[in-house]
Amino acid sequence: MLLPIYIYGHPILRKVSEDITADYEGLGKLIDDMFQTMYESDGVGLAAPQIGKNIRLFVIDGSAFSDIDPACKGFKKAFINAHILERSGDDVSFNEGCLSIPGIHEDVVRKDRIKITYRDENWVEHTEVFEGTQARIVQHEYDHLDGVMFTDHLAPLKKSLLKRKLNHISAGKFNIDYRFVLPK
Numbered sequence: 001m002l003l004p005i006y007i008y009g010h011p012i013l014r015k016v017s018e019d020i021t022a023d024y025e026g027l028g029k030l031i032d033d034m035f036q037t038m039y040e041s042d043g044v045g046l047a048a049p050q051i052g053k054n055i056r057l058f059v060i061d062g063s064a065f066s067d068i069d070p071a072c073k074g075f076k077k078a079f080i081n082a083h084i085l086e087r088s089g090d091d092v093s094f095n096e097g098c099l100s101i102p103g104i105h106e107d108v109v110r111k112d113r114i115k116i117t118y119r120d121e122n123w124v125e126h127t128e129v130f131e132g133t134q135a136r137i138v139q140h141e142y143d144h145l146d147g148v149m150f151t152d153h154l155a156p157l158k159k160s161l162l163k164r165k166l167n168h169i170s171a172g173k174f175n176i177d178y179r180f181v182l183p184k
Contacts, residue, residue, distance in 0.1 A: 002179060003037045003051040008101045009170030009183035012049050014147040017056045019081045022123045024055070031078045031121050034059045041178040043099045045137055047144030050100050052181065056081045058141035062134060069133035082118035082142055085127070089113030094136055096150045102174045104165060108153045110139050 006012055020027070030053070038046040038059060047058035058079050062072035089112040097105040114135045117127045130138050140150060151159060151166065168174070172182050 001033045001036070002040055003033055004179035004181045005037070005041060005046075005050055005099045006052050006181045007169060007172075007183065008098075008149065008151075008166055010100075010181060011183070012052055012054060013100060013144070013149065015049065015054050016147050017047075017049060017054050017145040020055050020057070027080075028121065030057070031059060034078075035061070035076075037178075038099075041099050041176075045141040046099065047141045049144050049147070056083075056145050058082065058144065060137050060141055062137050065133045065137070071131075072133050072137075075134055075137075078121045079116075079138070079141070080119040080121070080123075082116055082138075082145065084114055084116045084139070084142055086115040087111040087113070087139075088115075089131065089135075092136070094133075096136075096140060098140070098150055099178070100144075101149065101151065101166070101169060102176045103169070104151070104162065106151065106154055106158065106162070108140075108150050110136055110153070112136070114139060116142070 034046050044064050045060040048055045062075035066073035091109050092112045093107045093109045095105050096108045113131045115129050119125050170183050
C-alpha cells in the first residue's frame with residue numbers, strides 16, 4: 001500500500017523517534033509498504049517519521065547510486081531501532097534531496113564512515129560499519145529518527161536563502177507525483 005509522505009513543516013518530522021519491540025503490530029507489512037512507497041516516490045530511503053510514525057525505522061535501497069559507488073548495488077535494508085555509535089573519516093560534500101522537501105537539493109557535508117547498531121526485519125541485531133555513499137544514505141535517513149532534516153546541516157546563510165522556498169513547500173506550493181500530508 002502506498003503511504004502519504006509528510007511534508008516539511010509537519011511536527012512529526014521534528015520529533016525524536018522511539019525504539020519499538022519485536023511484537024510491534026504490522027511491522028512486516030509496514031516495512032513492505034515503506035519500500036513500495038519509497039520506490040513509487042523515486043526515493044532511495046524512507047524513514048518512519050516521513051510517513052507519520054514516531055518509531056525508529058527506516059528503509060533504504062542505494063542501487064540508484066551504483067553507477068557512482070559500486071558498493072551500493074544491492075544495498076537494500078530495513079533498519080529497526082538504529083543507533084549510530086560512531087562517525088569518523090573525512091568530511092565529504094554531496095548533493096542531497098528529500099521526499100519530505102520536494103524540489104530542493106543542496107550540498108551537505110557528512111562524515112564518510114559510520115558504525116551503527118540496528119535490527120533487521122527478522123529482528124536480528126547487527127553492528128556494522130558503512131562507508132562512502134552507503135554511509136551518507138544511512139545518515140540521511142537516520143537523521144529523520146532524531147528530528148533532523150538535511151537542510152539543518154546547511155550554513156546559516158544558505159538556510160536563510162532557502163527560507164522562502166521552505167515556507168512555500170510547507171504551504172503546499174510544489175509539484176510532486178506522490179501522496180503527501182501537509183503541516184496543519
